Amino acid sequence: DAGITQSPRHKVTETGTPVTLRCHQTENHRYMYWYRQDPGHGLRLIHYSYGVKDTDKGEVSDGYSVSRSKTEDFLLTLESATSSQTSVYFCAISAGGNYGYTFGSGTRLTVV
Amino acid sequence: GDSVTQMEGPVTLSEEAFLTINCTYTATGYPSLFWYVQYPGEGLQLLLKATKADDKGSNKGFEATYRKETTSFHLEKGSVQVSDSAVYFCALSSPNAGNMLTFGGGTRLMVKP
Numbered sequence: 001d002a003g004i005t006q007s008p009r010h011k012v013t014e015t016g017t018p019v020t021l022r023c024h025q026t027e028n029h030r031y032m033y034w035y036r037q038d039p040g041h042g043l044r045l046i047h048y049s050y051g052v053k054d055t056d057k058g059e060v061s062d063g064y065s066v067s068r069s070k071t072e073d074f075l076l077t078l079e080s081a082t083s084s085q086t087s088v089y090f091c092a093i094s095a096g097g098n099y100g101y102t103f104g105s106g107t108r109l110t111v112v
Numbered sequence: 113g114d115s116v117t118q119m120e121g122p123v124t125l126s127e128e129a130f131l132t133i134n135c136t137y138t139a140t141g142y143p144s145l146f147w148y149v150q151y152p153g154e155g156l157q158l159l160l161k162a163t164k165a166d167d168k169g170s171n172k173g174f175e176a177t178y179r180k181e182t183t184s185f186h187l188e189k190g191s192v193q194v195s196d197s198a199v200y201f202c203a204l205s206s207p208n209a210g211n212m213l214t215f216g217g218g219t220r221l222m223v224k225p
Contacts (some may be wrong), residue, residue, distance in 0.1 A: 098211065100144075103148075
């Protein structure tokens with residue numbers, strides 16, 4: 001969506017390798033989120049950020065870490081990728097309040 | 113805690129049929145309510161929202177009314193098109209939870225010509 005981009009769009013990686021996904025925004029929004037989407041599980045929150053260097057865990061944070069050194073970038077790292085982390089990953093941004101979220105187009109990650 | 117329950121899909125309709133996707137919620141305080149739509153291969157897009165009781169959100173022919181007495185926010189459209197085929201997510205944000213969104217499980221809509 002306008003103002004938020006995710007990279008890469010697609011990635012295939014091997015089990016045990018580290019992987020970093022990037023979310024970049026141009027809206028200067030305070031809040032950023034990482035979700036994964038899997039069939040039968042809907043959207044599940046991995047990590048979120050409420051400001052530079054301020055992050056917290058979501059419901060499925062094991063095996064993932066995040067960093068936010070600038071307002072515009074929120075990185076998701078799979079420290080040692082496993083097949084169970086094969087998924088579609090979405091980043092979202094929010095200005096807070098009742099504005100809701102704007103989502104990126106997603107990254108399809110396959111761990112082989 | 114807060115929760116959102118949507119009717120399970122898939123919902124299969126013929127073109128020009130009337131659509132209702134049910135959504136009920138549990139929340140403390142006064143949440144805002146949202147409908148998001150996800151087309152194949154894309155991210156979620158905000159479809160409509162309502163921020164207080166009795167508000168009606170509308171967009172692209174879709175409507176939903178915030179009903180506090182029944183804790184519901186059902187999505188309706190009078191005449192669906194094939195291009196409406198997508199997954200629809202109901203969500204709420206509560207000031208008591210830092211305005212973080214809580215999503216329902218999604219409902220897949222399939223519209224046949």
